[in-house]
Amino acid sequence: MIISHKHKYIFIGLPFSASSAINKELIAQYDGEPLLAKHSNIPLVRKVFPDLELSDYYIFAVVRDPLDMCFSVYNKFVTNAYDVFTDPKYFVENGGHVDIRAREKYKVINEEGLNFQEFLQRYYANIPYDNFLSLNTNELNGIIFFDQLNTGFLQCLREIGLTPKRDLPIHNQTSKKIQNYTLESNFEQRLFFPFKYYNRKWFGQKIELKWFFNYLSFRIVNFYRHKKWITRDYKYYINRANKSMVD
Template sequence: MIISHKHKFVFLCLPRTGTTAIREELCELYGGEKILYKHAPYDVFLRQASEEEKKYKVIVSVRNPLDRTVSLYFKYMSNHDGIQKDQIKSVGNKNIIQKGGIALANKILKKRASSVAGGKMTFPEFIKEFYSMPYSDWHSMYYDRYDYIIRFEHLSDDFTKALKTVGITPIRELPVINVTKKDKKSFVDQYTKEIIPIAQRAFYTSMKLYGYPFPESWPKYLPSAMDKIKYHGIHSLRKIYWKYIR
């Protein structure tokens, strides 16, 4: 996470949305400071922020969840940046229940990463195995609170606009760094016909929240009443974890 007291904003680094480049740029050229840890969510920031800091503008980046999931798969496959080690950070004083919850989450994520490493599992197998439940991420808890959204698909242009939003004159275009190794296919090509219905059920709500449409070539999809119940049930449990355990 990056904070600027001079310009009164914080930048939240959701994984796999181009944030490595943004973090380095903010610190190198625009007086940003690294706090907490790289992918600390807004809730973790609020726990230690002063009343003044809680009023700072919030800039975040997002990426099409379908594309972000493909990126995750390839990071697991190549063990990009040691991703198979503990993926969930623990900050502050944690009680035994919180420590146990974080340890369990890391155990599950390690198992998932090792299942894919070295090409042990194809992308369709990855989706069928790990995305049978509705998808959501911690951005969704505070999405209405965010002041500016940088989209991965328009990273450089949106980064420039974000700087201007907080009163900063951009010095240069955003460099490209920390690129994930993957093949040359479009992320859409990774979704075979058999897993498209699974992906639609899993990602529908997050796609809608972030303003991303499904590919035009995919069948039309509307969630069933049971799909909506599953999403809200699973998401409520995740919010408890994000807010009170992580």
């Protein structure tokens, strides 16, 4: 997450959404500075900085289609980019960011040879799909569509009141990529409709009665899931703060 008190903006770095490129550009060119952790969410900001008037800030993030995002996640597991799932230096217990659940998932996907649809069915189909966009969606003043990254970034700068200095440099691209995928008919809509409807401000979804109970399940699960995510966000922040004090 990046904040500029001078220009009154906050950028939320959602995972798998080109946050590294935008973080670097905001710091280098637009008086941004890191706030909390790279992928922190607005509820944590409210908890840690209760006196910060968020209504004074232009809050924005990158919105990415969930199917595209899931494929990016799957691609990382299959290709093991930068050896993050096998090199101990990336493991959480060694100060990295890859926890044991991610390593177990990597092992299952590769040992069983799961294709993309099998991956989605195994890890996303039984519990309604969601990602951190939903934690922040009601706080956002603007968004950047992932497939229009440069155009959207420059537009957000203008809405903040800044004159863009250059096009957005791209960083942290994964060089190892697998091929495209095919899914069964209606599988994508069945899996992602509740998430898209909840975030309909950005995806433009309208309620379809045949998916009503899917959406109801999504809201019930998210009541508890969002609390869990917020608690985990805060614990991660506290652990980092304590480690910094020790170091």
